[in-house]
Amino acid sequence: MASVTIDSVKKRFGRNEVLHCIDLAIEDSEFVVLVGPSGCGKSTLLRMIAGLEEVTEGQIKINDQVVNNIPPKKRDIAMVFQNYALYPHMKVFDNMAFSLKLQKMSARKIREQVEKSAEILGLTDYLDRYPRQLSGGQRQRVAMGRAIVRSPKVFLFDEPLSNLDAKLRVQMRTEIKTLHFQLSTTSIYVTHDQIEAMTMADRIVVMHDGWIEQVGTPLELYDFPANRFVAGFIGSPAMNFLEGTIVGDSGACAVELADSTRLPLPDSWTVEHGRRVVYGIRPEHLSLAQENGGIGAKVVVVEPTGSETLIISEIAGMKLHAVFRERHSFRQKDTIFLQPTPSKTHLFDAQTGNVIEGNSI
Amino acid sequence: MAQQTQSAVVPPKITFWERFENNRNLLGLFLMLPTAALLVTFLAYPLGLGVWLGLTDTTIGREGVFIGLENYKWLFADSVFWLSVFNTFLYTTVASTIKFGLGLWLALILNQHIPFKSLIRAIILLPWIVPTVLSAVAFWWIYDSQFSIISWSLMKLGFIDQYINFLGEKNNARAAVIIANIWRGVPFVAISLLAGLQTISPILYEAATLDGANKWQQFRHVTLPMLTPIISVVMTFSVLFTFTDFQLIYVLTRGGPINATHLMATLSFQRAIPGGHLGEGAAIAVAMIPFLLAAILFSYFGLQRRAWQQGGGH
Numbered sequence A: 001m002a003s004v005t006i007d008s009v010k011k012r013f014g015r016n017e018v019l020h021c022i023d024l025a026i027e028d029s030e031f032v033v034l035v036g037p038s039g040c041g042k043s044t045l046l047r048m049i050a051g052l053e054e055v056t057e058g059q060i061k062i063n064d065q066v067v068n069n070i071p072p073k074k075r076d077i078a079m080v081f082q083n084y085a086l087y088p089h090m091k092v093f094d095n096m097a098f099s100l101k102l103q104k105m106s107a108r109k110i111r112e113q114v115e116k117s118a119e120i121l122g123l124t125d126y127l128d129r130y131p132r133q134l135s136g137g138q139r140q141r142v143a144m145g146r147a148i149v150r151s152p153k154v155f156l157f158d159e160p161l162s163n164l165d166a167k168l169r170v171q172m173r174t175e176i177k178t179l180h181f182q183l184s185t186t187s188i189y190v191t192h193d194q195i196e197a198m199t200m201a202d203r204i205v206v207m208h209d210g211w212i213e214q215v216g217t218p219l220e221l222y223d224f225p226a227n228r229f230v231a232g233f234i235g236s237p238a239m240n241f242l243e244g245t246i247v248g249d250s251g252a253c254a255v256e257l258a259d260s261t262r263l264p265l266p267d268s269w270t271v272e273h274g275r276r277v278v279y280g281i282r283p284e285h286l287s288l289a290q291e292n293g294g295i296g297a298k299v300v301v302v303e304p305t306g307s308e309t310l311i312i313s314e315i316a317g318m319k320l321h322a323v324f325r326e327r328h329s330f331r332q333k334d335t336i337f338l339q340p341t342p343s344k345t346h347l348f349d350a351q352t353g354n355v356i357e358g359n360s361i
Numbered sequence B: 001m002a003q004q005t006q007s008a009v010v011p012p013k014i015t016f017w018e019r020f021e022n023n024r025n026l027l028g029l030f031l032m033l034p035t036a037a038l039l040v041t042f043l044a045y046p047l048g049l050g051v052w053l054g055l056t057d058t059t060i061g062r063e064g065v066f067i068g069l070e071n072y073k074w075l076f077a078d079s080v081f082w083l084s085v086f087n088t089f090l091y092t093t094v095a096s097t098i099k100f101g102l103g104l105w106l107a108l109i110l111n112q113h114i115p116f117k118s119l120i121r122a123i124i125l126l127p128w129i130v131p132t133v134l135s136a137v138a139f140w141w142i143y144d145s146q147f148s149i150i151s152w153s154l155m156k157l158g159f160i161d162q163y164i165n166f167l168g169e170k171n172n173a174r175a176a177v178i179i180a181n182i183w184r185g186v187p188f189v190a191i192s193l194l195a196g197l198q199t200i201s202p203i204l205y206e207a208a209t210l211d212g213a214n215k216w217q218q219f220r221h222v223t224l225p226m227l228t229p230i231i232s233v234v235m236t237f238s239v240l241f242t243f244t245d246f247q248l249i250y251v252l253t254r255g256g257p258i259n260a261t262h263l264m265a266t267l268s269f270q271r272a273i274p275g276g277h278l279g280e281g282a283a284i285a286v287a288m289i290p291f292l293l294a295a296i297l298f299s300y301f302g303l304q305r306r307a308w309q310q311g312g313g314h
């Protein structure tokens, strides 16, 4: 059991700075997911925590002990790699037992531990096989078995599910979560899949270009994104962004688009007249309105998925996605009228992308 | 309908040519003929001729007659032959062991991140690229009893006060030819093992690091087991090359002094061509076959896919 603190950490490869001043406090037995687009530095951060990569500046602490100069083996951390990194020449049992053998644990104790972990992961029947004789999902489980068998202080996962097919990924997601309930070991999980992040995390850390954009629970990030990047990254299908200008003062503000369509803002909001903004609304927060009751948009595509209907339409040259629980059979170029739920709208500064609080001038 | 019935009753005529074209075995046999002819001409015939010569008393210029195992009986009692067997084993064992050790060591170093890596790799390959005779001549100069650069340097440094007789003294000569062979053979081992090392994913080492393995344990539990298939191929070839070595010895010592560096290959040549006794020379060469077969069998079992390798049996 351990907490992990990352204190103003920077990472440079040569002159190229890939992580700029990362601050993060992870509590004991928390499940934290690092999410962000490819190349944002998630793996690098994880590898620094593991000790596989040096820290250029700042401190990493495990249980208040600075570990910057402590070698990986002394950090008591286990990592699950994207392509499993199983030892191909060792049977499943030996793969799992390797770290215990290196600790000079007695053979009887090793067998006990490995069998216990294998039991938890449903690997009991496979202990005698070589990695190549296992399916992807089973290999993934062995990789996790190798991590849990020595009860480390922290688990690190680097995109452990990205080599699995969609169905298995959903199943393993649940299994990892269940495992975390059972063991409550502090876990740091890297993924670029926001659905994985949303479903598994106690807290999500959204990263972008070497910066932390926002930290919060899944629903905090969904409901109150701090900036346009987080708003667009969290949630699927992604939030709609419409660029426009604020019109009207105190009381009845609205966002005016290029074609002078007006998007209403909540009554209580006051934003300075003439400010360039980005209006954000999630596809699920648009409803169909009667003729002239909402914003007129031209249908581009209708994508029914059975449980939902996704309608992609166009307004002022910008695409607008809307999701409905009901079925609709609009045709291309039909005009539909969409009504945004005012309380669910988001407003971002056009330049900085930061969220504009409703009552800030 | 009518047509169908008809074709079912009367089997269609198949010409010989059609049958030939559709029969895998027949066609396969036919397609193998050219290769088989080549193999017979260039491998089986000389080998068979050698074995046959070994059973005759052929000398240069005179067709021999079949004398059964007489040559072998004669060799069995010949102390020079046994000395050459001993020399061959000494040469092969010592040179191959050191080549393996040095080669592995070099490969491990070259697999690290070091500056000028590709240049160093190229330099290491040099001894192997130079024609054997050329490098043998170079060594001949290095070992020369009057012009040896080693003797000269040691003398200037004050370690010795008399030139070393590298090739004229029994054990010196043995050490000298072994060193020359090692110098030539190490690049092959090093570069092949390096190729093997490069196939081992670096992530395995990271995983092992996190599992708590130090450098030695990583080598012992990850590198070595994953390298064994390559090691067995490389070492089989290395042993075969060393066991049958001829050029180096022939240029450096011609088997001397007093047969101290005669290998089976050089003795065979010596007896057959300069000595004129083709039958006896052939018999010595044939006597190498069991040892070579043993080496090949060893590699055959060493090479068998290990259960953990892709595509191997369970």
Ligand SMILES: Nc1ncnc2c1ncn2[C@@H]1O[C@H](COP(=O)(O)OP(=O)(O)OP(=O)(O)O)[C@@H](O)[C@H]1O
Residues within 6 Å of the ligand: A013, A018, A036, A037, A038, A039, A040, A041, A042, A043, A044, A045, A192
């Ligand atoms: N060893 C290295 N040397 C130089 N640059 C590196 C090295 N490792 C990573 N980088 C750079 O650091 C940045 C972050 O890489 P990192 O692997 O952490 O990304 P990531 O967020 O894990 O991306 P992905 O989702 O694709 O795995 C990238 O721009 C990458 O090019």
Ligand SMILES: [Mg+2]
Residues within 6 Å of the ligand: A042, A043, A044, A158
């Ligand atoms: Mg990564």
